Amino acid sequence: MKRSLIKALVAGTAVSFAYPASAQMVDLTSMQVRDLRPEVERRYDEALAATTNPAVLASLGSNYMYASEAKVWCGIATGFLKNAIRDNQSLTRCEKYHRLMTAPVSEPVFAMPASPPPPPPLPTRSPACESALAATVFFDWDSIVLPANIDETIAFVTANMAACGWNKFSIIGHTDRSGSDSYNDALSMSRADAVSARMQAAGLSASALMVSGRGEAEPKVSTADGERNPTNRRVEITASN
Numbered sequence: 001m002k003r004s005l006i007k008a009l010v011a012g013t014a015v016s017f018a019y020p021a022s023a024q025m026v027d028l029t030s031m032q033v034r035d036l037r038p039e040v041e042r043r044y045d046e047a048l049a050a051t052t053n054p055a056v057l058a059s060l061g062s063n064y065m066y067a068s069e070a071k072v073w074c075g076i077a078t079g080f081l082k083n084a085i086r087d088n089q090s091l092t093r094c095e096k097y098h099r100l101m102t103a104p105v106s107e108p109v110f111a112m113p114a115s116p117p118p119p120p121p122l123p124t125r126s127p128a129c130e131s132a133l134a135a136t137v138f139f140d141w142d143s144i145v146l147p148a149n150i151d152e153t154i155a156f157v158t159a160n161m162a163a164c165g166w167n168k169f170s171i172i173g174h175t176d177r178s179g180s181d182s183y184n185d186a187l188s189m190s191r192a193d194a195v196s197a198r199m200q201a202a203g204l205s206a207s208a209l210m211v212s213g214r215g216e217a218e219p220k221v222s223t224a225d226g227e228r229n230p231t232n233r234r235v236e237i238t239a240s241n
Helices: 002-010 033-050 061-083 088-102 148-159 183-201
Strands: 131-136 168-173 207-215 235-241
Touching: 033 061, 033 088, 061 088, 088 183, 131 148, 148 183, 168 183, 183 235
Parallel strands: 168 207
Antiparallel strands: 131 235, 168 235
């Protein structure tokens, strides 16, 4: 059995150095000389085989060092025993390193690198992104009072900012063709300022808002001069990246 174990080790076959607990815990220094020699020789043979085992040579643990020490000290102890001399120092170290050599080896644990977190999902693109005209706010005749649905309109704009990538807004005021050109220029600017103020109150930065008035120069619906048209009394909010 001893020779088959040695051959297996030399061939690189995985061999478990498992012995009964009573054998592993033997105190060699307390044994009779006649019983010591086979025990020490067995440990020497196993240590010698382990030092030539490719699996031990490639091990990341300390098995090779323990096997080498066991081979040396068990060999020294054997030499003394051939002359019927018990050398306690070599016996103690022979047993110590043999036990370390045959102890179960803990496999090295390699921490796997943490996977990078997945990128945040892209905002769902809204149909609102297809048009540069984000919203239109309509006014009563000769009025700068914001309509009742102004907050709903601004909420629609801000809700689509991330998905559409909007970060700048042009706020352009318009009037219908009733009234003089100079009056309508001022009125259109006042309407645009009113919308801008409400958008800033909703959290948009003033630096992202470009405010202007076009008076009656760019009607949405062509009409005769002096005609009141509700479609032309408006502020258009145009978005860009």
